[in-house]
Structure formats: structure tokens, C-alpha cells
Amino acid sequence: MNVYDDEWNLMKKMQQLDFVVVELTLYTDTHPDDEDARNQWREAIKEAARVRKHYESKYGPLSLLSVPSKQAIEVGWQWNSTPWPWQR
Template identity: 40%
Template sequence: MKQLPAHYYEIMEELQAVDFVIVELTLYLDTHPDDHDAISQYNMYVKTRKQIKKKFEKEFGPLTNFGYSYSNYPWDWKDAPWPWQV
């Protein structure tokens, strides 16, 4: 497997932390659907996640397939390592 720069892991950790917050807020909002502050936080973290994802994919390629990530040319989804392999 090819060697990845430290920056790869830094962005990946940032993305995972934001994903954790989004999941926790989702669970909270399932039982508190009228909490305006929580909805605002959720939307802010979703926006942040999109920015981090865009930054990651620009530098390292797609995080997911099946239409959730754009591909460079040539098709680069086949290029390892995939996010779950690191």
C-alpha cells in the first residue's frame, strides 16, 4: 500500500469527528425534534462536513462511490487505499 502523508490522516480525523457530532445530534433530534438550537448545530456541522469532504477529495480522491463523490479523470475510485483501509 502506498505511503500517505500525515495531512491525509489529519483531514480524515477531522471528518470522523464531525461525523460523530452529526450522528449524535441526529439521535438527539430523533427525541427532541423541536430543539431549534440543536437543528442549527446539526445544519452547521453538515455544512462543515461538506467543506471538509470537498477538501479531502480534492487532494486525495473520492471518499465514497455510488454517486456521493465526484471522480477525477481517469476514473480514480479503484485507486487504493480506500478510506476504510487506513
């Protein structure tokens, strides 16, 4: 098992959940009375946020909109430092 497998799996999970959120958003825009879809959309948003928070707590922020990690607050986050998440 590669040392970066956990990071890669979390990144992949975030991408999958983000896709679900976008698709459910589009669906609920055209089907506003579908309560089941709205519930799925709410749960997908919560799960995506949970996975993103878990990823960022282990590997650092993914965007400038992310809540800074403890490390970023204490020592500063260097966006120009390599490797970037997709380079690991």
C-alpha cells in the same frame, strides 16, 4: 512531520464531524423542539460536507456516492489501486 499527516488529520476531522452529525441527529429525533440543537445539526452537516469536499479534492473520492474529482473524470478512478487511504 510525516508526508501523510495532512491526509490523516483531514480524515480524522471528517470522522469527528460525522460523529457529531449522527449524535445531533439522534438528539433532534427525540427533542424536535430544540431549535439550538437543530441549528448545530445544520452547521455540523455543512462543516462535514466542506471538510469531505476538501479531502476528496486532494486525495480522491471516499465512496461511490462522492462527486468525482477532476482526475477521476479525466483519467478514471481505479478503486483497486493501492495504497487505499487507510494504508497510507
